[in-house]
Amino acid sequence: MNLAIIKYNAGNIQSVLNALDRLGYNAIVTDERDKILGADKVIFPGVGEASSAMKSLQDNGLDSIIKELKQPVLGICVGMQLLCQHSEENDIDCLGIVPVKVRKFQALEGLKVPQVGWNNIYNLKSALFKDVDNNSFVYNVHSYYAEDSAYTIASCDYGITYAAAVQKDNFYGVQFHTEKSARTGDKIIQNFLNL
Template sequence: MELVIINTGCANIASVAFAIERLGMKVRVSDQPNEIESADKLFLPGVGAAASAMQSIREKGLDTLLPGLTQPVLGICLGMQLMGRHSEEGNANCLGMIEADTKRMRAEGLRLPHMGWNTVQFPRQSALFEGIDAGTYFYFVHGFAMALGDYTLASCDYGQPFSAAIGKDNFYGVQFHPERSGAAGARLLHNFIHNL
């Protein structure tokens, strides 16, 4: 199976690659359109600000390629937010794979960014979370989030409810870091690679 991490120039790619390799899988890092298009499964990680990430994606010519992909794609953290239409973080127009917007969190007096372990719930079933119980802890680091909506696969609460995972057609996203979430994160990556 051909696994590729999309090199957007704005992610800690090494930790995602190590997490996949710990599952016994080989993965390549690429920003080449032909390698991205020929992959069986793709990962879209991201850290930092949405506006600078989108600038990097546009400079690499990936802004028109990525929304047209037909194989399963997993956005991670900022990568999930980039799958939406727009982010308040830098007033950035994003990739538009999923009809949702990212807004600054209103955490009702809690410290931002939301950093650390928190539990997720599942408003609807998804093969992405097969074998993972409601109330399982995942590791989060973010100050912006997508509201709950039609594409929410998992929810979390930190002063406000928000989408911890989204999915539409072949596009999936998780706000948490599966590569930093222990056994539950490893199971989610396994599910994405083998079940979707």
């Protein structure tokens, strides 16, 4: 299988490569149009801040390449948020593939922002979650979240209910770090590779 990981200045790339290696897969890390378009599956990781990540995509023409993709694409963390319409993080327009807004968590009593640590996902609605138990725990590090919507394929609660995962057509996004979510995360990555 030909796997491409999109290379830009906000990728959590080594952790993703390690997770793929655990599962017995190799991937190329690239910002080259032909290699990305030619891959069987594309992983779009991300850590950091949305507006600088979006600028990096635009500077390299990756924003238009991502919108062209017809194969399964998995956005992780900031990668998922960038698939959405708009982020409150520095008030930035994102790729607009999934028509959902990304908002900042409000600090509520007993809940720190960012959310850091394990939380459970439920209402699992996609082949991405085949054989993943409802209420499985996944690892989170984020201050922003995608609003719950018709595109939500997994939910999570942190003061409010938000989209732990989204899907529109061939684009999938997970807010949590699959590559740091132990057996559950590995299963979700495997399911993505099996799509």
